[in-house]
Amino acid sequence: MATATDEKLDKQAQAKQADLAGPGIGNYTELERVLPNDYRPLLNRRDTQAAIFRVKRYIEDNLCKALNLAMVEVPLIVDAESGVNDMLDRDGSRTPVSFHIANDRGEHPIEAQVVQAATKWKRVALKQFDCKPGEGICTDMRAVRKDYFLDHDHSAYVDQWDWERSIHAEDRKVAFLKEIVQKIWKVLVGAEKFAQDLFPPLRDPRFPNLPEELTFLHAEELLDMFPNLPRKQRETAILQKYPAIFIVGIGWPLQDGFPHENRAADYDDWISDTRKETHKETHGLNGDILVWNSVTKRRHELTSMGIRVNGETLRRQLEMSNLLGNLEFPYHQAIVKNELPLSIGGGIGQSRTLMLLLRKAHLGEVSVTVWPKILKQICARKNIFVLE
Numbered sequence: 001m002a003t004a005t006d007e008k009l010d011k012q013a014q015a016k017q018a019d020l021a022g023p024g025i026g027n028y029t030e031l032e033r034v035l036p037n038d039y040r041p042l043l044n045r046r047d048t049q050a051a052i053f054r055v056k057r058y059i060e061d062n063l064c065k066a067l068n069l070a071m072v073e074v075p076l077i078v079d080a081e082s083g084v085n086d087m088l089d090r091d092g093s094r095t096p097v098s099f100h101i102a103n104d105r106g107e108h109p110i111e112a113q114v115v116q117a118a119t120k121w122k123r124v125a126l127k128q129f130d131c132k133p134g135e136g137i138c139t140d141m142r143a144v145r146k147d148y149f150l151d152h153d154h155s156a157y158v159d160q161w162d163w164e165r166s167i168h169a170e171d172r173k174v175a176f177l178k179e180i181v182q183k184i185w186k187v188l189v190g191a192e193k194f195a196q197d198l199f200p201p202l203r204d205p206r207f208p209n210l211p212e213e214l215t216f217l218h219a220e221e222l223l224d225m226f227p228n229l230p231r232k233q234r235e236t237a238i239l240q241k242y243p244a245i246f247i248v249g250i251g252w253p254l255q256d257g258f259p260h261e262n263r264a265a266d267y268d269d270w271i272s273d274t275r276k277e278t279h280k281e282t283h284g285l286n287g288d289i290l291v292w293n294s295v296t297k298r299r300h301e302l303t304s305m306g307i308r309v310n311g312e313t314l315r316r317q318l319e320m321s322n323l324l325g326n327l328e329f330p331y332h333q334a335i336v337k338n339e340l341p342l343s344i345g346g347g348i349g350q351s352r353t354l355m356l357l358l359r360k361a362h363l364g365e366v367s368v369t370v371w372p373k374i375l376k377q378i379c380a381r382k383n384i385f386v387l388e
Helices: 004-018 028-034 045-067 119-128 174-198 219-225 231-239 311-320 324-328 330-336 350-357 373-381
Strands: 069-071 077-079 098-101 110-114 136-144 157-166 215-218 244-248 286-293 298-307 343-349
Touching: 028 373, 045 069, 045 136, 045 157, 045 174, 045 350, 119 136, 119 157, 119 330, 119 343, 136 343, 157 350, 174 244, 174 286, 174 298, 174 343, 174 350, 215 219, 219 231, 219 244, 231 244, 231 286, 231 298, 298 350, 311 324, 311 330, 324 330, 343 350
Parallel strands: 069 136, 215 244
Antiparallel strands: 077 110, 098 110, 136 157, 157 343, 244 286, 286 298, 298 343
16 A cells, blocks of 8 residues: 555656656646736837847857857758757657648659757758868757747747857867856856846846856756756756756756656767766766746746767667667768767757846747737736737
């Protein structure tokens, strides 16, 4: 017979399992409760648009300078047979928009997909643009993710600075990952100051600026601090102490048997053993930047990034995810055969970042996309102007 303790542990395990993917808000009753009741935007609609373009340009230019990247064009649609589209996680729950291109009266058709991210395409592009170690690319990426729940910081329309940089084999370590993260953080902190210099109303004591320094924590350390909490609650709890963090090692099962979050098996390396470097029971060469959003009073993810798989870790991650059949795709074959550069890369959410820096309560204030009628009605009641 199950004891009260057994039932409690079972509920905790169920909560952790349910928390592996998804935004954390599951219905519009909860969203209405989460959105602020006393919201007043600091910038009017026209100034917001001016700020969007100025800040985007600042981040783009300075990100390229900091990481030695060149801006390049990026696809909106890809051939399904290439295997370069991003599946976002490894449970198969988020599938791309697919369509048939008849072409030449059906003689030479294409099965196409709208990209969900340019993660894998970028690594192919490094070879296409002959990027040597220390050189890379940055894109103004647009994507569609149709399987998200649409709330205040998740939309079906995605815009990111998707970047990728070639590296040496000896760069595949946690210390190098942190070095790159710190450069990105410096750009984001600078962008906030730039925005406030251009638009002084953004300096508001109710909304503290980003800290100069980012706190690094491994997912295992976070679990040790809050062993009974699901991962989004762990993130919320730690952000009360450190308002900006980078969580290292997302994807490998932690000491409680669950990964911090599910991650796709074929781009970030979450399986590499990093114990020699950290002197702890750790795996993974990837992570996320999260901050505390003082407007929404919630955790706020800005970027996901990592050192990419090599041939060995790709095979191990696919095997662990029961996806070895993906090795038949040209992209995966190119990694196994060492035909693509070793790399590090990530995606910085444009609208997510602008929402934070311009002190907005909803993504719809800084990007134009589709929203359900119920969400628009909630926002109208909360004095949140959603672009249409």
